[in-house]
Amino acid sequence: xxxxxxxDNIEKYYGSRSGLTKAINNISFEVSKGEFVxxxxxxxxxxxxxxxxxxxxxxxxxxxxxxxxxxxxxxKGNDLNKFRREExxxxxxxxxxxxxxxxYENIALSLSIxxxxxxxxxxxxxxxxxxxxxxxxxxxxxxxxxGGEKQRVASARAIITEPKLILADEPTGALDxxxxxxxxxxxxxxxxxxxxxxxxxxxxxxxxxYAKRVIFIKDGKIFNEIIRGEKTRKEFxxxxxxxxxxxxxxxxxxx
Amino acid sequence: xxxxxxxFKNIRKSVSDYAIYFFTLVLGVAIFYVxxxxxxxxxxxKVSESTRDIIDLMLNMLSxxxxxxSFVLGFLIIYASRFLMKRRNKEFGIYMxxxxxxxxxxxxxxxxxxxIGLLSLVVGLVLGCALSQVMSVIVANMFEADLTEFTFVxxxxxxxxxxxxxxxxxxxVMIFNTISVSRCKLIDLxxxxxxxxxxxxxxxxxxIVIFVIAVVMLGYAYYQVTGxxxxxxxxxxxxxxxxxxxxxxxxxxxxxSGLVLRVLQHFKKFYYKGLNSFTIKQFSSKIxxxxxxxxxxxxxxxxxxxxxxxxxxxxxxxTSNLQELAPIDIQLLKTKNIPREFIEEYxxxxxxxxxxxxSIEDDLNSVGFNINNYYxxxxxxxxxTTPNLTLKDTLGSTYSYMEEKYPFMTYDAVEEIVTxxxxxxxxxLLGLDTYTLDSDEYLVIADYDNMVSVRNAALGLNTPIIIDxxxxxxxxxxxxxxxxxxxxxHINAGVFIVPDDAxxxxxxxxxxxxxxxxxxxxEEKQEIEDLLLSKSDxxxxxxxxxxxxxxxxxxxxxxxxxxxxxxxxxxxxxxxLISSAAILALKELSEATENKERFKMLRKIGxxxxxxxxxxxRQIAIFFLAPLVIAIIHSIFGIMFCNYILETFGNESLLxxxxxxxxxxxVIYGGYLLITYYCSKRxxxx
Numbered sequence: 001x002x003x004x005x006x007x008d009n010i011e012k013y014y015g016s017r018s019g020l021t022k023a024i025n026n027i028s029f030e031v032s033k034g035e036f037v038x039x040x041x042x043x044x045x046x047x048x049x050x051x052x053x054x055x056x057x058x059x060x061x062x063x064x065x066x067x068x069x070x071x072x073x074x075x076k077g078n079d080l081n082k083f084r085r086e087e088x089x090x091x092x093x094x095x096x097x098x099x100x101x102x103x104y105e106n107i108a109l110s111l112s113i114x115x116x117x118x119x120x121x122x123x124x125x126x127x128x129x130x131x132x133x134x135x136x137x138x139x140x141x142x143x144x145x146x147g148g149e150k151q152r153v154a155s156a157r158a159i160i161t162e163p164k165l166i167l168a169d170e171p172t173g174a175l176d177x178x179x180x181x182x183x184x185x186x187x188x189x190x191x192x193x194x195x196x197x198x199x200x201x202x203x204x205x206x207x208x209x210y211a212k213r214v215i216f217i218k219d220g221k222i223f224n225e226i227i228r229g230e231k232t233r234k235e236f237x238x239x240x241x242x243x244x245x246x247x248x249x250x251x252x253x254x255x
Numbered sequence: 256x257x258x259x260x261x262x263f264k265n266i267r268k269s270v271s272d273y274a275i276y277f278f279t280l281v282l283g284v285a286i287f288y289v290x291x292x293x294x295x296x297x298x299x300x301k302v303s304e305s306t307r308d309i310i311d312l313m314l315n316m317l318s319x320x321x322x323x324x325s326f327v328l329g330f331l332i333i334y335a336s337r338f339l340m341k342r343r344n345k346e347f348g349i350y351m352x353x354x355x356x357x358x359x360x361x362x363x364x365x366x367x368x369x370x371i372g373l374l375s376l377v378v379g380l381v382l383g384c385a386l387s388q389v390m391s392v393i394v395a396n397m398f399e400a401d402l403t404e405f406t407f408v409x410x411x412x413x414x415x416x417x418x419x420x421x422x423x424x425x426x427x428v429m430i431f432n433t434i435s436v437s438r439c440k441l442i443d444l445x446x447x448x449x450x451x452x453x454x455x456x457x458x459x460x461x462x463i464v465i466f467v468i469a470v471v472m473l474g475y476a477y478y479q480v481t482g483x484x485x486x487x488x489x490x491x492x493x494x495x496x497x498x499x500x501x502x503x504x505x506x507x508x509x510x511x512s513g514l515v516l517r518v519l520q521h522f523k524k525f526y527y528k529g530l531n532s533f534t535i536k537q538f539s540s541k542i543x544x545x546x547x548x549x550x551x552x553x554x555x556x557x558x559x560x561x562x563x564x565x566x567x568x569x570x571x572x573x574t575s576n577l578q579e580l581a582p583i584d585i586q587l588l589k590t591k592n593i594p595r596e597f598i599e600e601y602x603x604x605x606x607x608x609x610x611x612x613x614s615i616e617d618d619l620n621s622v623g624f625n626i627n628n629y630y631x632x633x634x635x636x637x638x639x640t641t642p643n644l645t646l647k648d649t650l651g652s653t654y655s656y657m658e659e660k661y662p663f664m665t666y667d668a669v670e671e672i673v674t675x676x677x678x679x680x681x682x683x684l685l686g687l688d689t690y691t692l693d694s695d696e697y698l699v700i701a702d703y704d705n706m707v708s709v710r711n712a713a714l715g716l717n718t719p720i721i722i723d724x725x726x727x728x729x730x731x732x733x734x735x736x737x738x739x740x741x742x743x744x745h746i747n748a749g750v751f752i753v754p755d756d757a758x759x760x761x762x763x764x765x766x767x768x769x770x771x772x773x774x775x776x777x778e779e780k781q782e783i784e785d786l787l788l789s790k791s792d793x794x795x796x797x798x799x800x801x802x803x804x805x806x807x808x809x810x811x812x813x814x815x816x817x818x819x820x821x822x823x824x825x826x827x828x829x830x831x832l833i834s835s836a837a838i839l840a841l842k843e844l845s846e847a848t849e850n851k852e853r854f855k856m857l858r859k860i861g862x863x864x865x866x867x868x869x870x871x872x873r874q875i876a877i878f879f880l881a882p883l884v885i886a887i888i889h890s891i892f893g894i895m896f897c898n899y900i901l902e903t904f905g906n907e908s909l910l911x912x913x914x915x916x917x918x919x920x921x922v923i924y925g926g927y928l929l930i931t932y933y934c935s936k937r938x939x940x941x
Contacts (some may be wrong), residue, residue, distance in 0.1 A: 057859065078863050085861025096856045100536040108527050113862045118523045157860070 005031040010063030025220035051215035089158030093173035148179025211236035262366035282380025290412035309815030372425035378585035453940035462513035472503035484746040513540035556886035566824025567912035606798030630770035636677035651718030700737035835925035847938040
């Protein structure tokens with residue numbers, strides 16, 4: 001499989017020279033087309049910063065990020081917006097749906113800012129809604145939906161533009177376990193059936209166990225990496241838990 | 256000291272929030288000062304005695320209006336400060352979780368209000384002083400005063416007055432803030448920013464019904480003040496269309512958002528283009544939550560437009576009428592042949608009775624004023640009356656209808672009659688049309704529109720009049736334009752012109768004399784006028800009842816009156832405009848935090864800055880324009896109504912007035928719109 005995303009020695013520093021914080025300290029990895037990768041780490045490990053750098057919401061201090069061979073750390077202004085609009089799909093912990101718009105209108109927005117015509121918008125929304133099982137809530141407002149429904153609408157919005165890479169930031173963070181499971185099942189569906197490439201950031205082992213590969217981050221560095229391979233989800237989950245236990249090294253260090 | 260520091264830092268931190276508030280305060284202070292300082296601007300001007308009187312009247316009226324204005328500004332300031340308070344709920348919440356008492360928070364607010372008040376007063380007064388110098392040029396120009404000795408004037412009185420008025424307003428703001436702080440609960444403050452909006456969509460069918468009701472109400476109100484205006488006889492009747500208009504406007508705004516949304520959603524290609532769906536939803540949700548303020552702002556704009564344009568048009572009409580209605584330098588009028596009975600009946604003196612048989616020329620000669628030395632183009636005419644020709648008699652069969660329609664007119668007042676050859680003599684000099692009459696014809700000249708329509712009804716029916724036993728028929732079925740008395744407005748209620756022999760048995764009622772001065776320059780004319788004026792005591796002593804109307808005095812009077820209405824119109828117009836624009840701007844900015852999140856989301860899904868700025872601008876522009884558009888529609892009918900009421904002044908210059916009004920609107924309203932846009936842009940970029 002070809003490389004879609006290549007992260008090359010990136011660093012991200014916060015603060016001034018006197019009080020420097022290294023949020024990302026020399027991270028490199030690659031994501032192939034059609035992969036489902038989870039990045040795990042506790043809060044403060046730098047995983048969200050990493051995602052923000054990939055999504056060009058934040059800028060790296062040094063290093064390069066290549067998307068299909070294009071160095072996106074060099075993009076500026078409206079090229080950045082264009083990149084985000086056409087190549088990326090976002091799913092956020094707090095859904096980021098516009099509360100004044102219905103589900104349908106929220107999904108339509110990501111297409112209409114790409115200057116798609118109404119006929120096409122309508123067709124795409126109906127198709128996608130069917131796949132994600134949200135046809136019945138298309139005319140509802142965010143405040144009328146459950147958390148799971150909101151997140152599936154957000155997923156629909158993220159994938160409808162057929163982005164090369166879907167970035168999910170703690171997608172299950174605000175969901176109960178049942179909704180989480182439903183959402184993750186639909187992620188698997190997107191990955192398996194629609195061949196979508198997904199990069200997901202989470203601190204939850206259960207959520208991470210749905211991915212094909214898990215990268216562990218600690219203090220801004222890659223700590224470990226495990227691949228699901230032919231393991232069942234349960235086995236993979238146990239393996240993740242083991243690494244997480246290792247990760248919680250602060251306690252071990254103290255002893 | 257800590258409080259002071261905190262308050263100061265708060266202000267500096269929220270400069271963008273306070274920008275509009277501060278801007279409005281400064282403008283309010285400056286305008287308040289400018290209009291109250293006219294006093295000392297005019298004090299140094301060299302103007303005539305009559306102009307001075309009018310200036311004094313104007314100053315009295317302006318200070319009265321100032322009280323009203325201070326109420327409007329007071330409400331605005333309290334409203335604005337409460338708005339800003341809401342924006343800072345979270346901040347107060349943090350203070351309180353840190354253990355700060357409500358009393359301390361109130362103290363911070365008091366210090367903040369004090370600082371902002373002080374700063375706005377200083378800046379406003381400095382701006383006001385600068386503006387009032389411009390104002391004095393305008394004032395001098397209006398009163399045509401000599402401005403060769405221009406001096407920089409600062410009015411201490413106006414400064415003190417401004418400080419006192421605004422001091423009271425700021426004090427009220429402090430009290431209100433303290434009350435609202437003492438009332439709030441910590442949990443609400445902390446959660447203030449987390450509130451998710453529930454979109455309450457109104458039932459579309461209900462919206463349509465309400466919209467139709469609103470349109471019908473407004474339509475009826477419009478009809479009442481235009482098409483049906485002649486049936487508005489009592490003062491209270493005008494409150495019906497005003498009330499209907501206000502309620503109709505409220506219902507219109509109530510139904511508008513739902514309706515517009517529904518309609519636009521049907522145009523799917525438009526709705527799902529770029530950020531249109533977002534902008535439209537933003538607009539409709541905002542209108543939904545601000546129906547009441549939108550109504551108030553719309554009505555305020557409506558009043559502004561009507562008052563300002565009517566005042567301007569009145570002013571323009573009064574000055575432009577002068578050329579037409581006061582075409583000669585002087586017109587003298589003397590009541591002749593006063594009957595002896597009037598000594599008891601009306602208190603005339605013996606001397607006046609005797610004097611009333613002497614002609615104007617002889618009267619003036621006897622006090623040493625030879626008209627031939629000073630006047631040229633002299634024309635003298637007589638008018639007649641007969642007890643057998645009253646208004647009632649001339650109305651013929653239309654009388655009963657008119658009496659019911661206009662119950663307050665004096666129907667037994669005798670009509671003024673003039674012979675056609677006398678009238679033609681005067682008409683030639685006054686630049687009016689001349690006429691010829693057959694032996695059984697008459698015609699009526701009038702230019703007071705209300706009376707013209709009353710008289711036209713009778714003339715249209717070919718109503719005959721009887722003078723001295725002989726019957727005359729109208730030559731024309733309408734009144735002809737004209738007048739005998741020079742003035743600054745159309746006030747001739749009607750004069751009957753009859754063949755020369757019709758008056759042979761009538762007694763002369765009034766003697767008119769028209770003339771121009773034998774002078775070339777304004778100064779020489781003024782000298783002749785002053786000379787006659789100096790004889791007025793002597794004339795009174797010999798019992799003369801001569802009265803005079805001169806072009807110069809009419810001109811001064813009308814210029815003064817024009818200036819008066821201009822200033823009041825300008826004052827109220829500017830204050831109202833500022834108030835409504837400021838409320839809109841504050842509303843928009845107070846929601847900028849919420850919008851900030853929304854625009855952040857749009858940016859995350861990849862909307863261009865250009866697209867986002869466009870959406871933001873549209874959103875603000877539509878919010879500003881919605882009440883304005885409806886106010887303009889109201890104003891079309893409002894101005895028509897004002898015109899009807901003020902038609903004595905003529906409406907020749909309405910267009911100019913409307914252009915001036917539009918200019919004022921664009922500058923102030925547009926200015927607020929742009930400031931709001933740039934402030935919001937900065938907030939969403941943070």
